[in-house]
Amino acid sequence: MEIERILLSQRDFFTTQQTKSLAFRKMYLEKLKNLIISNEKMLYEAINKDFGKSEFDTFTTELSFILNDINYYIKNLKSLSKPKKVSTNLVNQLGSSRIYADPLGCILVIGAWNYPYQLSLSPVIAAMAAGNCCILKPSEIAENTMKAMAFIINQNFPPEYLYVYEGGIEETTALLTLKFDKIFFTGSTKIGKIVYKAAAEHLTPVTLELGGKSPAIVTQNANLEMAAKRIVWGKFLNAGQTCVAPDYLLVEETIQEQFLEMLRKYIKEFKYEPDSEQYTRIINQRNFQRLVRLIDQEKIYSGGNFDEEKLYIEPTILNPINWNDEIMQEEIFGPLLPVISFQSYNAALNSILELEKPLAAYLFTNNSEEKEIFTRKLSFGGGCINDTVMHLSNDHLPFGGVGSSGTGNYHGKYGFETFSHQKSVLEKATWGEPNIKYPPYSEKKLSWIKKFL
Ligand code: NAD
Numbered sequence: 001m002e003i004e005r006i007l008l009s010q011r012d013f014f015t016t017q018q019t020k021s022l023a024f025r026k027m028y029l030e031k032l033k034n035l036i037i038s039n040e041k042m043l044y045e046a047i048n049k050d051f052g053k054s055e056f057d058t059f060t061t062e063l064s065f066i067l068n069d070i071n072y073y074i075k076n077l078k079s080l081s082k083p084k085k086v087s088t089n090l091v092n093q094l095g096s097s098r099i100y101a102d103p104l105g106c107i108l109v110i111g112a113w114n115y116p117y118q119l120s121l122s123p124v125i126a127a128m129a130a131g132n133c134c135i136l137k138p139s140e141i142a143e144n145t146m147k148a149m150a151f152i153i154n155q156n157f158p159p160e161y162l163y164v165y166e167g168g169i170e171e172t173t174a175l176l177t178l179k180f181d182k183i184f185f186t187g188s189t190k191i192g193k194i195v196y197k198a199a200a201e202h203l204t205p206v207t208l209e210l211g212g213k214s215p216a217i218v219t220q221n222a223n224l225e226m227a228a229k230r231i232v233w234g235k236f237l238n239a240g241q242t243c244v245a246p247d248y249l250l251v252e253e254t255i256q257e258q259f260l261e262m263l264r265k266y267i268k269e270f271k272y273e274p275d276s277e278q279y280t281r282i283i284n285q286r287n288f289q290r291l292v293r294l295i296d297q298e299k300i301y302s303g304g305n306f307d308e309e310k311l312y313i314e315p316t317i318l319n320p321i322n323w324n325d326e327i328m329q330e331e332i333f334g335p336l337l338p339v340i341s342f343q344s345y346n347a348a349l350n351s352i353l354e355l356e357k358p359l360a361a362y363l364f365t366n367n368s369e370e371k372e373i374f375t376r377k378l379s380f381g382g383g384c385i386n387d388t389v390m391h392l393s394n395d396h397l398p399f400g401g402v403g404s405s406g407t408g409n410y411h412g413k414y415g416f417e418t419f420s421h422q423k424s425v426l427e428k429a430t431w432g433e434p435n436i437k438y439p440p441y442s443e444k445k446l447s448w449i450k451k452f453l
Pocket residue numbers: 110111112113114115119137138139140141167168169172173186187188189190191192194208209210211212242243244331333359401406
């Protein structure tokens with residue numbers, strides 16, 4: 001298999017030690033940055049062809065992230081890769097202890113289609129910064145963006161260092177039989193399990209960036225106008241095809257009517273219309289059909305229209321929804337917002353606890369006790385108080401899931417650590433060794449050792 005040959009060449013290349021030099025890493029990070037900038041137009045066109053994403057959205061939610069990542073690593077490469085001196089315990093005196101950020105070797109990155117540039121290239125950039133070779137398998141569902149990345153990278157990078165492998169399920173299945181030093185997967189929980197099992201065969205470590213049902217909770221103590229605006233933006237960005245989008249809304253009964261009115265107002269104000277530039281299309285027919293089936297006509301509060309030819313689904317609020325409605329049984333991943341009201345804040349949180357741990361959670365309130373309970377009680381990958389989605393734009397925060405929403409994390413220094421092994425080295429002086437640890441043992445030695453340890 002051709003890709004096996006490329007992987008073997010990457011293994012050989014990695015053993016030459018070239019990727020470990022900081023100058024090498026910087027050079028190729030700069031190169032990637034320049035290629036992205038000089039091919040910006042082509043990248044916009046490709047994603048627009050795939051699902052009508054606007055230049056504005058592509059820059060703010062994809063390219064700016066990638067460029068920031070590259071700038072961050074170029075700037076911080078030296079400090080991130082510097083061996084860290086740590087203290088040495090008494091029994092290891094006279095000695096010194098260091099932790100080396102050691103590149104893992106050959107990395108496989110499998111990307112998702114919904115933010116195809118960011119979710120494919122951000123992990124690749126972190127892997128490069130940490131000194132690895134890498135094969136990227138973008139999602140074939142966003143075919144044009146996959147081809148654009150392959151075109152840019154495969155023409156400009158040596159395949160023994162970085163290579164984009166175009167392929168679908170069959171190719172990915174074959175790829176997963178090979179031995180990598182790390183697999184970084186972004187996608188659904190279902191496919192995440194397949195990747196995890198395949199990786200186990202080689203004891204390959206994985207980072208799994210998966211999905212789930214992320215709640216947004218609005219209490220009567222929230223700034224309702226701000227909450228409505230931020231929820232509408234986070235939910236309908238990319239037509240709801242965002243892993244950290246609020247999946248469903250829990251709203252306190254006392255403010256439910258007023259709040260739904262505000263949501264409706266902002267949906268109108270943001271002009272998410274069929275021919276609008278700022279509203280993304282549904283990625284394909286299959287997802288379109290799946291989403292349309294989830295619209296319960298009896299429960300449409302606002303929206304509910306769709307156009308199959310344009311793969312357009314209007315931002316839709318469904319109310320009132322129950323926990324056992326079909327839409328609450330799976331991740332929605334589209335522009336449908338089910339609303340469940342609650343009387344007791346604690347009972348609402350308990351209901352979330354009964355579900356799988358979500359990738360994100362959002363709370364809207366100005367009440368400090370409610371904030372405290374939210375952060376202590378719920379387990380979720382990451383989230384915001386009084387905003388949606390924006391936590392992932394702060395690269396000082398690790399980004400990743402927990403439980404069925406994922407394992408491991410990245411962004412900023414966490415990305416660098418994800419693709420490095422923390423190699424511990426204790427260096428001892430060659431003089432002054434007490435004989436106490438060596439046989440033959442005695443009662444006296446033991447009593448000394450007990451004092452020491
Ligand atoms: P997906 O799981 O269908 O596909 C992801 C990748 O897996 C693609 O590259 C695809 O080619 C590959 N793949 C698909 N079927 C496979 C199989 N049988 N064997 C091996 N590989 C296979 O996910 P998607 O539709 O691209 O993305 C949507 C999902 O991803 C949602 O659940 C969303 O929440 C999640 N997601 C998570 C994050 C995150 O950062 N945590 C980001 C984006 C999307």
